[in-house]
Amino acid sequence: MIPSGRLQTLVIYAxxxxxxxxxxxxxxxxxxxxxxxxxxxxxxxWLIPEGxxxxxxxxxxx
Amino acid sequence: xxxxxxxxxxxxxxxxxxxxxxFVPVLIGSYAPDLFTKWFVYGISIFGLEIKADDxxxxxxxxxxxxxxxxxxxxxxxxxxxWKVFGSKLWGIxxxxxxxxxxxxxxxDTVGTMLLFPWTHHFAIGAWAYAGQTGxxxxxxxxxxxxxxxWDLVWILYGLYSWRVLTTQYFNRIIFxxxxxxxxFLHRFxxxxxxITLYRAAFFYGCCRWVAxxxxxxxxxDYPYDLSWGGPHWVDAAHP
Numbered sequence: 001m002i003p004s005g006r007l008q009t010l011v012i013y014a015x016x017x018x019x020x021x022x023x024x025x026x027x028x029x030x031x032x033x034x035x036x037x038x039x040x041x042x043x044x045x046w047l048i049p050e051g052x053x054x055x056x057x058x059x060x061x062x
Numbered sequence: 063x064x065x066x067x068x069x070x071x072x073x074x075x076x077x078x079x080x081x082x083x084x085f086v087p088v089l090i091g092s093y094a095p096d097l098f099t100k101w102f103v104y105g106i107s108i109f110g111l112e113i114k115a116d117d118x119x120x121x122x123x124x125x126x127x128x129x130x131x132x133x134x135x136x137x138x139x140x141x142x143x144x145w146k147v148f149g150s151k152l153w154g155i156x157x158x159x160x161x162x163x164x165x166x167x168x169x170x171d172t173v174g175t176m177l178l179f180p181w182t183h184h185f186a187i188g189a190w191a192y193a194g195q196t197g198x199x200x201x202x203x204x205x206x207x208x209x210x211x212x213w214d215l216v217w218i219l220y221g222l223y224s225w226r227v228l229t230t231q232y233f234n235r236i237i238f239x240x241x242x243x244x245x246x247f248l249h250r251f252x253x254x255x256x257x258i259t260l261y262r263a264a265f266f267y268g269c270c271r272w273v274a275x276x277x278x279x280x281x282x283x284d285y286p287y288d289l290s291w292g293g294p295h296w297v298d299a300a301h302p
Contacts, residue, residue: 006229013262017270024274025282028199031274034069034093037267038260042252046259 009045016044064167065205065275068092069268070217071163076237077224084156084241087144089264091160094140095131095168104198118195119300123173125182132168133179137161152241170213172292172299184302188292189213191299203285204297206275212289214272221265228265233258 020040024031031037072088103122105114115121123129130136137158145154169175174186190210193201205211226232238245238257245257252260279285288294 013266017266017273020266020270021274021277024271025277028202028275028278031271034264034267037270038263041263041266042256042259046255050255 012045012049016041019044064164064170064210064213065202066214066268066272067167067217068096068164069264069271070214070221071167072160073221073224073227073265074217075159075163076227079159080236081240083159084150084152084244085237085261086241086244087153087156088160091137091141091157091162092164094157094161095136095164099128099131103194104201119173119192119302122194123168123175123184123192123302125176125179129176129182130179132165132175132177134162134165134177135179137165167213171210173302186302191292191294191297192301193297193299195300196297200297202275203279203283204294206272206279207285207287207294207296209289209291209293211272211276214268218269218272221269228262230258233261237261 020030020037069092072085072092075083075088076085099122102113102115103118105112105118107113117124117127120129121127123132140161141154141158143154144157145151148154165175165177169177169185170187170189171192172186172188172190173192174184174188176182177185190208190213191204193204196204221228227236248257248260280287286294286296288296292299
């Protein structure tokens with residue numbers, strides 16, 4: 001069994017990868033730079049999920 | 063030339079070397095030979111002006127040219143400079159590991175690399191076609207249709223087999239500890255989750271672009287696979 005925290009991380013990365021690949025197939029310039037990938041990954045697996053988490057916390061606390 | 067292998071090899075070394083290497087300089091070393099040359103090989107357009115090497119193969123891998131960046135000596139010299147200037151033997155050796163991996167991997171294509179520069183002999187295994195001179199898109203299509211693509215796949219599978227090096231626990235216990243000055247500095251700006259994300263980025267990048275270029279070449283377009291030695295033979299492979 002995969003621990004739930006690790007599974008959640010895995011799912012977030014898998015979704016990020018699917019979106020990255022989809023964009024990359026049709027706009028190949030998107031895949032040319034590691035720095036673009038770093039920025040995208042920070043956004044997709046850290047900043048956006050963190051923002052959503054905070055939003056839900058705020059709604060739950062209200 | 064190779065594509066995703068340079069993104070993925072550092073994680074394989076990490077599995078075996080643990081605290082004996084710093085991850086970031088290995089990654090920098092792994093990209094270093096192509097860092098300032100690849101754009102000139104493929105050519106770019108600035109305000110309608112096309113800038114490209116007259117002889118991309120000679121420029122990329124030859125001498126006169128920037129081919130010395132793919133030699134073992136280049137890794138030693140830059141590694142020594144890093145050691146003496148920045149005072150970090152670990153960074154110097156780690157850079158060397160990454161750069162040597164790049165130089166040896168690129169010896170797999172039909173042009174090969176001048177591994178023992180200043181001796182200008184090209185060591186070429188010739189397993190896949192070098193097609194950098196045809197431009198980025200044809201090069202990508204050729205690479206992801208031949209044995210080079212399979213070589214990348216080996217590193218992806220080995221990386222997945224070594225999945226523990228990608229975990230938070232491994233990062234905290236090994237990666238951060240081995241190079242704590244660098245990671246502690248970065249920690250001030252992006253926190254622990256940001257650090258781990260950045261650490262995983264090259265692996266993510268390598269795997270995703272392997273899948274995406276493969277889909278682009280064989281689903282969106284119709285480039286045929288040719289896994290024969292030195293292939294694909296539908297492209298004009300360059301030789302030294």
